[in-house]
Amino acid sequence: MGNRRRVAERRKTSPAVLGGMIAVVVGGAGLGVYALYDGGAAAEDGKHSASSTHKPVKTGPLSATEVRTTAERFLTAWQHGEVTQAAAATDKSSAAASLLTGYTRDAHLKDVTVAVGARTGAKVPFRVKCTVSYKGMSKPLAYDSTLTVVRRTSDGKPLVDWHASVVHPDLRDGDKLVTGESGTPPVKALDRDGAEVTAARFPSLGTVLDGLREKFGKVAGGKAGVELRVVRGKASTKAKLSDKTLLELSKGTPGTVKTTLDPAFQAAAEKQVSKRARASVVVMRPSTGEILAVANTDHGFNTAFQGSLAPGSTMKIVTSTMLFEKDLVHPDESHPCPKTYKLAGWTFHNDDDSEIKKGTFKLAFGASCNNAFINFAPKLSNSDLTKEAQQVYGLGMNNWAIGVPTFDGSVPVQSGAQMGASLIGQGGVRMNPLNMASVSSTVETGVFHQPYLVSPTVDKRTVAKASRTMSSKTRAELKEVMQYTATYGTAAKAMAGLGPDYGAKTGSAEVDGQKKPNGWFTAYRGDLAAAGVVQAGGHGGDTAGPIVAALLKMGG
Known part of the structure; x- marks a missing residue:
């Protein structure tokens, strides 16, 4: 082991291995x-001498x-x-x-x-x-x-x-290691074309395959084998982490589960996220909710499905939906974006302290000018954004059933300055690329279709529904401002050449203690929608934007 040093046990007989001890060879x-x-x-x-009982406490490195x-x-x-x-x-x-x-x-x-x-x-x-x-x-x-x-x-x-x-x-606190007959048979996951999906083929899918086994192992017709596995404790279960197989002693007979994954999109998504540190992306079909690809630079945790991150200005899509529906503003109406705006003791700033003195709301949306949204706060109730996210976009209800564990977004009811921050995707708002791809999908079709990785017909599960649908007028206005952003706004560079049936929104989410913000990007093009995040990457148009746009280009 190169620079490793081994120390040899001097005993003539091997020490007993009791209570699960690691046998360290120590010289x-x-x-x-x-x-x-x-x-x-x-x-x-504890048998210290009298002279040592008053020994001063040692400090320092x-x-x-x-x-x-x-x-x-x-x-x-x-x-x-x-x-x-x-x-x-x-x-x-x-x-x-x-x-x-x-x-x-x-x-x-x-x-x-x-x-x-x-x-x-x-x-x-x-x-x-x-x-x-x-x-x-x-x-x-x-x-x-x-x-x-x-x-x-x-x-x-x-x-x-x-x-x-x-x-x-691979253990988190509260987890344990167990060897024995697995309670869950293995599964053989197939892509939409019928080819087997493996972590060796697509490294990002390791956690997805664990989730598929946990969900479908007992209903897919397989037989359990004997294995060493990580059994998750309460904290890991709460974090929606699946049990993990570390070693098979005898192979079980796998059942077969067909997914909606598209091998071409999955391969491209893996390639795109590999270009950036801490990048994640999801691609889906707006008309059905089918997930075509999911990829993460880091393979240990599925940030794309289970991440809980402030979405920054991509949340302005949901905020704009609410503003349009409440008849508070419309795309071509004049609406200022001041350099600063004070709310409940906080002073909010725009990126680079920019301002729009005379312009339309569409211009402010395309430029992602924060205070054009926050200055609506006095006209809103604390629960308005929460209701909009839940009722129209299906977010924050913790009821998505896509086939593997997910975090379904969170838009808590907040007051004062925190409520204002929520309007621009900060405060207590939390999302992941799956959630934001779904938001763009809902804008594209006008109807929330819960994303899914395995058809609900496989296990007769009930998928989430939105309690109401946005009006055709609101949908048209959302597509207008998102198309403007993709053509002339902060998303124009990434989306160049993809129009005209397209729309996008960028986002930059500040994180305490992090030098650069998380860069977000969500967009649709025809019957494709995608969203991505590059953590600590900087502006979304420059970081997550090229990843998302490259995948949307595959739509023809």
């Missing part, structure tokens, strides 16, 4: 440091020795099956003991060895090798993990910063 030097550290084993048992010896103490105890001692070397001993015990008892992992890598600051990487053994079946398993050492405030003692990911990087 005499490492054990010697452990014995001498912090007063030795006696001090660990951890030394290299403190990091190394703390990591070795934890890993050595783990090796020897000393759950209590290993847990005591962490800052959350109860949680650590529970997961370490289950490592052997539930996950059936044995013959574990660890190779420790080069320390970087307080972080210590290590590689785990072990065997999964269950009812006469066994397979080797190897993976990399990392621990971090922190100093306990109360007494200055260095301890392992405990998280479940120390045991395995």
Whole structure:
């Protein structure tokens, strides 16, 4: 392992692996440091001498020795099956003991060895090798993990910063590892043309395939196999994370699930997001709600379906729908966009402190001028935007049933300055590319069609419906301002050459502690709609815009 150092166990007999312990191979030097550290084993048992009881609490950065010896103490105890001692070397001993015990008892992992890598600051990487053994079946398993050492405030003692990911990087706190007969049979996912969809073929779809198995495994006609898997705890379940298979000991017989994914669009979406860090995109068919592609730069979490991010100015589509329906303004009416606007003690600014003294609402929409929207706040009730999002766009109801877990947007009722911020997609408003692709789809058709990845006929599930439909006049006005934005406004550069049956909206969402805003872009072209976000990318027209436009160009 290159820069990794292995320490060899000096015992003639192998240590027992108890309670799910990792067997760390630690040399005499490492054990010697452990014995001498912090007063030795006696001090660990609390038998301090009188002269040490008033020892001042140590503060400040951890030394290299403190990091190394703390990591070795934890890993050595783990090796020897000393759950209590290993847990005591962490800052959350109860949680650590529970997961370490289950490592052997539930996950059936044995013959574990660890190779420790080069320390970087307080972080210590290590590689785990072990065997999964269950009812006469066994397979080797190897993976990399990392621990971090922190100093306990109360007494200055260095301890392992405990998280479940120390045991395995795919674990979140509250999750556990289990080996056994899977309660859910595997599934073979097919694209709309009947070809198999795999994570090897489309890396972004790993989490999607996990979700498909969880949802359709028992109804697709398959038979469960034996596997080591991550079983999600309460927090992960709340975050809509699916169980994950880490290793198959015996293959089950998969059932077949056909999806709406289009292989050409999926391949193109994967290619587009790979050009940017932290990019996500969704492509769908407005007339039906079929999802044609979903892709993320980062494959560990499906931001495109489950992200919860402020959508910035793309939310102005929903806000404009409300304003048009309430007859508060219309596209060609004169409406100013002042440089600043004060609301409930806040002073709102436009991007680059721009202003429009004499212009139409359509011009303000196309230029994405914030205060042309926020200055309507005094004429609105706190719940108006929430009702518009729910009733016309189907957002924020937590009832979408697309075939895999999703976050369905959130537009909470807010007051004062926060309500004003919501009108421009800040405040408490949260969305993801799936939600915003659906918004453009609803504008294009005038009717909310809940997006879906697997036809509802497969499992007879009920898809979400909007409680009302926008008027034909409102739809025409929305298409007018979105077309103007795509032709002359902030989306014009990305959408060049795609008209005339098109519309778009850009967005930039500020995030606390982030130098650049998240860049958003949502658009439709004929019977295609797409939305994307590039986190910390900057302006949406320059970042997410080219990704979305490239996919819309495939519509002919």
